[in-house]
Amino acid sequence: MALLTAVAHAPGSDVGLYRTVRLIRRFEERAVELVRSGDIVGGIHPYTGQEAIAAGVCAALRVDDVITSTHRGHGHVLAKGADPGRTLAELAGRATGLNRGRGGSMHAADFALGILGANAIVGANGAIAAGAAWAARQEGGDRVAVSFFGDGAVNQGVLLEALNLAALWRLPVLFVCENNGYATTLTVSDAVAGTITGRGAAFGIPSATVDGMDPRAVLDAAREAVDRARAGGGPSLVECLTYRFDAHHTWEHKARVRYRADDEVRSGRERDPVTIQGDRLSDEDRERVDAEVEYTVDAAVAFALGSPHPDPVGALDHLYATGMRARPGGGG
Amino acid sequence: MPWLSYQKALNRALGDELARDPAVFVLGEDVRVAVSNVTAGLFKRFGPDRVLDTPLSEQAFTSFATGAALSGRRPVIEFQIPALLYLAFEQIVNQAHKFSLMTGGQARVPVTYLVPGSGSKTGWAGQHSDHPYALFAHAGVKTAVPATPEDAYGLLTSAIRDDDPVVVFAPAAALGKRVDVDHEGLGPVPLGVGRVHREGQDVTVVAIGHLVHDALAVAEELADEVSVEVFDPRTVYPFDWDGLAASVARTGRLVVVDDSNRMCGLAAEVVATAAERFDLVSPPVRVTRPDGAVVPFALALDHAVQPDRAQLAAAITKVLKQ
Ligand SMILES: Cc1ncc(C[n+]2csc(CCOP(=O)(O)OP(=O)(O)O)c2C)c(N)n1
Numbered sequence A: 001m002a003l004l005t006a007v008a009h010a011p012g013s014d015v016g017l018y019r020t021v022r023l024i025r026r027f028e029e030r031a032v033e034l035v036r037s038g039d040i041v042g043g044i045h046p047y048t049g050q051e052a053i054a055a056g057v058c059a060a061l062r063v064d065d066v067i068t069s070t071h072r073g074h075g076h077v078l079a080k081g082a083d084p085g086r087t088l089a090e091l092a093g094r095a096t097g098l099n100r101g102r103g104g105s106m107h108a109a110d111f112a113l114g115i116l117g118a119n120a121i122v123g124a125n126g127a128i129a130a131g132a133a134w135a136a137r138q139e140g141g142d143r144v145a146v147s148f149f150g151d152g153a154v155n156q157g158v159l160l161e162a163l164n165l166a167a168l169w170r171l172p173v174l175f176v177c178e179n180n181g182y183a184t185t186l187t188v189s190d191a192v193a194g195t196i197t198g199r200g201a202a203f204g205i206p207s208a209t210v211d212g213m214d215p216r217a218v219l220d221a222a223r224e225a226v227d228r229a230r231a232g233g234g235p236s237l238v239e240c241l242t243y244r245f246d247a248h249h250t251w252e253h254k255a256r257v258r259y260r261a262d263d264e265v266r267s268g269r270e271r272d273p274v275t276i277q278g279d280r281l282s283d284e285d286r287e288r289v290d291a292e293v294e295y296t297v298d299a300a301v302a303f304a305l306g307s308p309h310p311d312p313v314g315a316l317d318h319l320y321a322t323g324m325r326a327r328p329g330g331g332g
Numbered sequence B: 001m002p003w004l005s006y007q008k009a010l011n012r013a014l015g016d017e018l019a020r021d022p023a024v025f026v027l028g029e030d031v032r033v034a035v036s037n038v039t040a041g042l043f044k045r046f047g048p049d050r051v052l053d054t055p056l057s058e059q060a061f062t063s064f065a066t067g068a069a070l071s072g073r074r075p076v077i078e079f080q081i082p083a084l085l086y087l088a089f090e091q092i093v094n095q096a097h098k099f100s101l102m103t104g105g106q107a108r109v110p111v112t113y114l115v116p117g118s119g120s121k122t123g124w125a126g127q128h129s130d131h132p133y134a135l136f137a138h139a140g141v142k143t144a145v146p147a148t149p150e151d152a153y154g155l156l157t158s159a160i161r162d163d164d165p166v167v168v169f170a171p172a173a174a175l176g177k178r179v180d181v182d183h184e185g186l187g188p189v190p191l192g193v194g195r196v197h198r199e200g201q202d203v204t205v206v207a208i209g210h211l212v213h214d215a216l217a218v219a220e221e222l223a224d225e226v227s228v229e230v231f232d233p234r235t236v237y238p239f240d241w242d243g244l245a246a247s248v249a250r251t252g253r254l255v256v257v258d259d260s261n262r263m264c265g266l267a268a269e270v271v272a273t274a275a276e277r278f279d280l281v282s283p284p285v286r287v288t289r290p291d292g293a294v295v296p297f298a299l300a301l302d303h304a305v306q307p308d309r310a311q312l313a314a315a316i317t318k319v320l321k322q
């Protein structure tokens, strides 16, 4: 492993961006296999197709910046630097997972890396990011917070309330909307009156739409927004146009729900962030990164599946930060 | 006879009520495509004015239903996950529930809030696995937790026809249950009337929702040693206290198995009322989730915070010994 990862690249370089999108893609593909084999219980919301957004945004961040993520969060977590093995171990509910097996796919968090957690409630994380941004500013320094959310979240009251607070108090926060055209089965045109950037603009927040399939385009937009936030210029909103390549959730692989025409899925998958970014590399670089990613993901799977399951005796460990113990249920 | 699943029973109740009463309509997320299966076929049959796909705006669409109800409609809202009830708690408890009294009886709010897949879905972790029916009982909102397909049909039907707001929890662990019943065998089940699933002499086990099936299994397992009566309140509010009193008068002993958190959970209310009203020969025992349970993701941990059969069997043994 040490041998292959020895060549480091800045995350915002072409090679660095490619490495991130490729890593997320292969991680998700392997995770889907582990759902099929039963090693990951409860299924996942695959991030496949949307990799450029996590890669581009996180490449604009420092390790001390913070992010809040969503139900479709593996990409964000990996792009912010989480260890793939421990992330996968979390998905598989192992004691070595990022959250010690307590959170699973929808709650992966690594506070040491500023990953304040994925969140299973749509729209819930924007206000959390706003609070984190405020606290960062109070501390002095120029740290920023990012809230990732889907097009489904833009109709949640709490997110709109968060936009208002962020604008009102000029908070160093970046709202990143991943518009993949659907909230589960509902299209954006059936759900969103007005526009997504219009919601930001209504609060006086600089808001732009970018090609969410191109890691470079996302990185450029994110850099501009992050620079503004660091300089005290307040929040920004970036809408990234993208397409979800796989199911809303892996239960769809078995269910008969149909809401996207085959043609649409086929053409939606034509612009692939992995290809777009990969084409910017020399064949040699690309092959080297692919091999390295393959090695990393193989090692992550081996680590996850080789890790112990948590002991049920500790099912309520960490319920309270103070260590207070809850009264058990049972018949006690 | 045809086998009817719990899920299909909910679907059939919705279809029958939509057909029977033009004021009934269904709204919620992904109900057109019927992601939860509960609304399968309804969009095709009743069209876009009776089956409405909503944006992810739970607070707005919950009070939207209140407004429609105040104007003569009978909305049924499907919530994809139980935690969405927290989001809409103000709209249900502080708005819909309070209109009748606050308007001096002018208003009625016949909204049904349906949660197909409540409680742990095994592997959906902390924010998708709660079972907050006791919260609504506490607030005084009518609340049903059907255990069987025929009760799911009957209680959902009654909920829709009721002139007050009613929450219907369909436990994830019960959705797959099937019963051998034909359509004619189905009908409304009144809110507030419990059901004795199994008669017995030694101990009454109050079981709620999916736990009714666990209680029946434990009663069967222990049949050689103890005669267990299984009482299913079916609605947790209003609660069938008279039905329970009659059962306990026969058995003299009480165990409650309840998927609520222990503190202020439904079992706490049953045990408290028993202490006030019933002559028990031994102290009652409750089997619940822990205080303040947050369901951890890993499967063994998820199971560890839910009431299980071994705990129930131990509780039965305990009340018999005393
Ligand atoms: C407040 C809330 N409502 C509903 C759900 C159920 N749900 C989970 S993901 C999802 C769709 C989210 O769509 P979007 O925000 O566009 O994200 P995407 O899944 O497309 O990444 C829904 C309805 C939820 N988790 N939270």
Ligand SMILES: [Mg+2]
Pocket (backbone or CB within 6 Å): A150, A151, A152, A178, A179, A180, A181, A182, A183, A184
């Ligand atoms: Mg979406």
